[in-house]
Amino acid sequence: MFEAQASAKFCSHQCSARSKAAQKAERACQECGSKFLPAYGDKRRNFCSEFCANRHFKRVTKGVARAKSYGAQSEAINPIAVMERDGWTCHICGEDAPRELRGTMRWNAPELDHIIPLSAGGSHTYDNVACAHRSCNLDKGDALPPGWAEPQRVWVHRGSGGIA
Template identity: 55%
Template structure:
């Protein structure tokens, strides 16, 4: 801001307050300071004022970002921008409320019963360790049989294969009731290898299908209609 002129040819220095005659007419800064030293001092003051203004603005923004309302007790408090609770006790109480709320139920992959997963174990797929061990044993059993025959084996869940085929026998096309699974009934559902492992068939999803226990026994190590000799033919549906 230019200093007011005392006369037509004199000005007041913004630094030391003395009067002087401007040396350059038409220059907007020629009437601000009486000397070069005063000019540098005024420039330093302007820069310092601008820096203090920026610092005050940043501090105001940081102060606004640190203002929160506690999610548990709804009390206003100042803390880190990512804070959600005013104290550790409020944080613990809020999590206790969340734990005590209703938890969604899920279906066990082994026994098909509804169960609720415990807190901290959200990815649990089995209702108990017994069902988990039973499922792992069934999968490892198939891989062990494949190793005995010297064929490739993948991780196959028999229940998933039976559900994929809709609990229907791929040999006769009849329904294989789920409740007969694991029994010695003739219509009990079993996982059959389309190309038997004794004939080089692999233990993979594309080579297994649902079959009745009776149909699986009658098929034995036979091959499909187009690949087998007349005495060992069967129809793959």
């Protein structure tokens, strides 16, 4: 029989250990962020469902396929990780790019931008991508950063001293 004490939450150390193990095993889905418990023994599972897993891998592999079509160096890039790295801030204008607008057609929706465009020989790597508003990315087009050969198509990166 379990006699409760004022501070007791579990009937035994075994119950306490089971509860702690379940809490440790709970994790956030890499795609949607919801908390889930992976199936017993499945330590590699990072997604709450097959839908989230497929959605994540489609997003990551889409850029690699595009880079290959240009013959550019590429690596699998998670756009959400890039947006997090950049603090959900447009690297062109410096304004906030709201996370909740990701995937929409709004002018200030965050999207992945290649600093040196793939069409100009840029790579699809973490060093060459940044968060940008949809409208800023469209305005920039295939323009090159300062110091490149085509002065009429040059834009000024926020990290290089301002906005042109």
